[in-house]
Amino acid sequence: MTMDKKTIRFTVNKEMVEVTVEPNALLLNVLRNDLGLAGTKYSCGTGACALCTVLVNGEPILSCITLAMAVEGADITTIEGLAQPDGTLDPVQEAFLDHGAIQCGYCTPGMVLMAKDLLNKNPHPTESEIRGHISGTLCRCTGYTSIVRAIKSLSK
Amino acid sequence: MKTYPLEIKLNGELRSVDVEAKETLLEALRNKFGATEVKNGCGKGDCGSCTVLLDGQPVNSCLTLALQAQGKDVLTLKGLGGEDRPHPLQKSFAERGAIQCGFCSAGMMLSAKALLDRHPRPSREEIREAISGNLCRCTGYKKIIDAIEDASLEAKS
Amino acid sequence: MDELEYFRPKDLSEALRTAESAQGAFKFIAGGTNVIPDMRSETLAPRLLIDLGVLDDLRYIRDERGTIAIGALTTISQILASDAIREKVPLLFAAAGRLGSPLTRNRATIGGNLADASPCADTALPLLVMEATVHTARPRGTRRDIPMDRFFLGPNRTALAENEIITEITFPKPGASERGSFIKLGLRNAMAIAVASVAVQLDLRGRTCRKARIAFGSVAPTPMRAAGTEKNLEGKDIDERLIRECSLLVQEEILPISDIRGSAEYRKMAAAALFRRAVQEAVSGGGE
Numbered sequence A: 001m002t003m004d005k006k007t008i009r010f011t012v013n014k015e016m017v018e019v020t021v022e023p024n025a026l027l028l029n030v031l032r033n034d035l036g037l038a039g040t041k042y043s044c045g046t047g048a049c050a051l052c053t054v055l056v057n058g059e060p061i062l063s064c065i066t067l068a069m070a071v072e073g074a075d076i077t078t079i080e081g082l083a084q085p086d087g088t089l090d091p092v093q094e095a096f097l098d099h100g101a102i103q104c105g106y107c108t109p110g111m112v113l114m115a116k117d118l119l120n121k122n123p124h125p126t127e128s129e130i131r132g133h134i135s136g137t138l139c140r141c142t143g144y145t146s147i148v149r150a151i152k153s154l155s156k
Numbered sequence B: 001m002k003t004y005p006l007e008i009k010l011n012g013e014l015r016s017v018d019v020e021a022k023e024t025l026l027e028a029l030r031n032k033f034g035a036t037e038v039k040n041g042c043g044k045g046d047c048g049s050c051t052v053l054l055d056g057q058p059v060n061s062c063l064t065l066a067l068q069a070q071g072k073d074v075l076t077l078k079g080l081g082g083e084d085r086p087h088p089l090q091k092s093f094a095e096r097g098a099i100q101c102g103f104c105s106a107g108m109m110l111s112a113k114a115l116l117d118r119h120p121r122p123s124r125e126e127i128r129e130a131i132s133g134n135l136c137r138c139t140g141y142k143k144i145i146d147a148i149e150d151a152s153l154e155a156k157s
Numbered sequence C: 001m002d003e004l005e006y007f008r009p010k011d012l013s014e015a016l017r018t019a020e021s022a023q024g025a026f027k028f029i030a031g032g033t034n035v036i037p038d039m040r041s042e043t044l045a046p047r048l049l050i051d052l053g054v055l056d057d058l059r060y061i062r063d064e065r066g067t068i069a070i071g072a073l074t075t076i077s078q079i080l081a082s083d084a085i086r087e088k089v090p091l092l093f094a095a096a097g098r099l100g101s102p103l104t105r106n107r108a109t110i111g112g113n114l115a116d117a118s119p120c121a122d123t124a125l126p127l128l129v130m131e132a133t134v135h136t137a138r139p140r141g142t143r144r145d146i147p148m149d150r151f152f153l154g155p156n157r158t159a160l161a162e163n164e165i166i167t168e169i170t171f172p173k174p175g176a177s178e179r180g181s182f183i184k185l186g187l188r189n190a191m192a193i194a195v196a197s198v199a200v201q202l203d204l205r206g207r208t209c210r211k212a213r214i215a216f217g218s219v220a221p222t223p224m225r226a227a228g229t230e231k232n233l234e235g236k237d238i239d240e241r242l243i244r245e246c247s248l249l250v251q252e253e254i255l256p257i258s259d260i261r262g263s264a265e266y267r268k269m270a271a272a273a274l275f276r277r278a279v280q281e282a283v284s285g286g287g288e
Helices: A027-034 A091-098 A108-121 A127-133 A145-152 B025-032 B088-095 B105-118 B124-130 B142-153 C012-022 C035-040 C076-081 C083-088 C090-098 C110-116 C124-129 C227-233 C240-253 C264-283
Strands: A006-012 A015-021 A053-056 A059-062 A075-077 B003-010 B013-020 B051-054 B057-060 B073-075 C005-007 C026-029 C048-051 C061-064 C067-071 C133-137 C143-147 C152-154 C165-172 C178-185 C196-205 C208-217
Touching: A015 A027, A053 A108, A059 A108, A091 A108, A091 A145, A108 A127, A108 A145, A127 A145, B013 B025, B025 B051, B051 B105, B057 B105, B088 B105, B088 B142, B105 B124, B105 B142, B124 B142, C012 C026, C012 C048, C012 C165, C026 C035, C061 C083, C067 C083, C076 C083, C076 C090, C076 C110, C083 C090, C090 C124, C090 C178, C090 C196, C110 C124, C110 C165, C124 C178, C124 C196, C124 C208, C178 C264, C196 C264, C208 C227, C208 C264, C227 C240, C240 C264
Parallel strands: A006 A075, B003 B073, C005 C048, C026 C048
Antiparallel strands: A006 A015, A053 A059, A053 A075, B003 B013, B051 B057, B051 B073, C061 C067, C067 C165, C133 C143, C133 C165, C178 C196, C196 C208
């Protein structure tokens, strides 16, 4: 069985990119290995931990169980695309820093993007809504308390 | 319960309380002097989270009777510095990400301070040796060693 | 431990008088690095603690021409900081550096390490191979000199009487032809109770061993000299074959048990390996 590679184009962090990939290439691996964007983490590889979360056309998806070819033409945001071009951090990132919501840092890109997604959809989430929204994203270090506090501090 | 008067200089301030004979310095610091920045990890000297400087020397406060500190200088993390005037070690630990859960951090910084007071420019091997009595389960130690190295490169310690 | 009392003697005599009148229900404490964990685990439950840590005139290291004298209350850190020890007694320097951690070494004393009498007491091994003497004081002015190889009687048991305090440890300064090595195998770089440890001191002329002293820790109820292996080395030229032969003898002489840190079988193999390495290091000019 041959795998016919195909060249596809999509936008990542507002930049148009072009990659040539096999049909079974995973979006996570294309982002990390072909495009050098290692901020999105490879953790469980089975969609269970959500550390591979990226936004596709504004919606969070699990890039470890998404084929690269499935996002042809889409608009993708990874953690690298959150801060301003001049380096100014997003308020979500600042809040995580201020509240000690980062220990080993491995869940942080996924957590931050889910937080961003929540606040985009609901600017005044309750604690319960926050916990519900990040319920698919695992953290082994913090016990979640500081993460929830960080997100709550942005709830206006 | 028989008690004895204990007077120590805690972070530069003369303090006194009554303690029992069996009370360790760790217990007196946390429970009577309110110095909860000194952590109780294993209670038997293995982990080093209870490290304080006793007359400038790093010791396990869980292996020192409170009464054995009679009349001595005790330095804890709070005596090292604070938010308004952080010690170079506190700055470098924060900047290097050498603090995750934070439980080992006070002991690590005090062992490091004792080292830098004796050897202002230690090698990484000397740093490892100096913190060999302090366990960390989070960081894998590399960032802690980097942070101590950074602090040693700052002019004053 | 409810009504525990604490006493600070002003000098050695007062410490001894207080011990005598306490009639057994007391414990001497120095650095506290063994006594405090033992009290917490209730292995020890004294009514009175007599703090020897305040006896500063028992803290010294003296180089008295042919003899080194170390005061019993000298801390392990002080031993490591001593130029005399580092340069002239590398075996003790090496063992002191592997005892506990930088934190416990600031409190632990050499007298305490011996009095605690763990089967793997780190300072015991160099002192055994250097044939040291333990000097003590008892009430009413009596003194004793106990040779190191008669000091340990069993796990945590010594020849010391109840009211007897170690004052000083002395040993002949190692000579120019004496080469040694100390190796400790532990499960961690610090705060490790040895799985097995060895100290070797050989008086060499070229490769000929004129005198051999070998001590092991953690492989018997007390730190022990391997007398049979020593005799097998003396008067011979040290080569690979002899070292191998002696390492087999070692395995027969030692009496390890299986415990939480290792099996008896493992300890036999480890002790033999440490012995081979230590002899090779000593012969190739190692001072430690």
